[in-house]
Amino acid sequence: MDINAKVLVADDEERIRRLIRMYLEREDYIVEEADNGTDALQLALENDYDVILLDIMMPEMDGIEVCQALRKEKETPVIMLTAKGEEANRVQGFEVGTDDYIVKPFSPREVVLRVKALLRRVSASHFDENETAPKNLLVFPHLTIDYDAHRVTADGMEVSLTPKEYELLCFLAKSPDKVFNREHLLKEVWQYEFFGDLRTVDTHVKRLREKLNKISKDAAKMIVTVWGVGYKFEVDDA
Structure with a gap:
């Protein structure tokens, strides 16, 4: 079910984007990137992603603003990337429609597991096709x-x-x-x-x-x- 899932990684740190991309592509995901909130929102609105990884602190628009604007148009699953001291922002993120969050610093494997779990839940929400x-x-x-x-x-x-x-x-x-x-x-x-x-x-x-x-x-x-x-x-x- 996860094969070829399309993921948008939005973070202003190139090192983090590159690391996440490398691990997700190992799982055969199609990965696209954005380094600021404005570009992230535009890509999210113009494309159908299976999951969006969204850094909470980005130039032009922060992750909260991007998610809030996105939710007016789409219900694409969103995982917010947050720093340890941004607890209030995480709660705010959930209030505007974030589905999950990952705290920095994080293990790339954790990111993969969270993406897989979210994709699995979205897929399973159609429930067993074998049921009557x-x-x-x-x-x-x-x-x-x-x-x-x-x-x-x-x-x-x-x-x-x-x-x-x-x-x-x-x-x-x-x-x-x-x-x-x-x-x-x-x-x-x-x-x-x-x-x-x-x-x-x-x-x-x-x-x-x-x-x-x-x-x-x-x-x-x-x-x-x-x-x-x-x-x-x-x-x-x-």
Whole structure:
């Protein structure tokens, strides 16, 4: 599934771009580069990338601004590259639609693993093609998930979600009324146990609720916080 995936690497440090490119090309990815935010945004809008690696500190436009502008047009998966002292910016990145982040200094192998994990999740979000047709459509009173079309509708209107928001919703909706703690969601949806920040989960739940709420308050209420534990997808039988 990953073979020939197209990746944009946007970072103003040539050494970092070259290193990431070398490791990704070993995995047969097609890699393109940008050394500033303006060029990165233009390339991202004009091309269909499978993943974008976006440095948070770049000239002309920073990574936050690029991601924010990109999300108005596309839901391309984005991994933000951040320095250790930029925790607030990482949270801000999630708020504008970043799917994952990697902290500098990083191992090139970690980058490859994160890209693979994100591609795997996006691909798996179509779910098992071997399942019977009825299972490819999950219907609730105010919410419908069409796995084949990779589409979510609330009260008949389409909801535009990032890949990670979509995956989080699908994971919760597949097990109605089951409570998942943040660690479990981080492991299952983000595919890693030891790198993640638990606030990643909270931020994505917040964004997911906000997007659903704009279309259907009833659909948004289905994402329930279980205080002190985690989150669940609650179906009102009434």
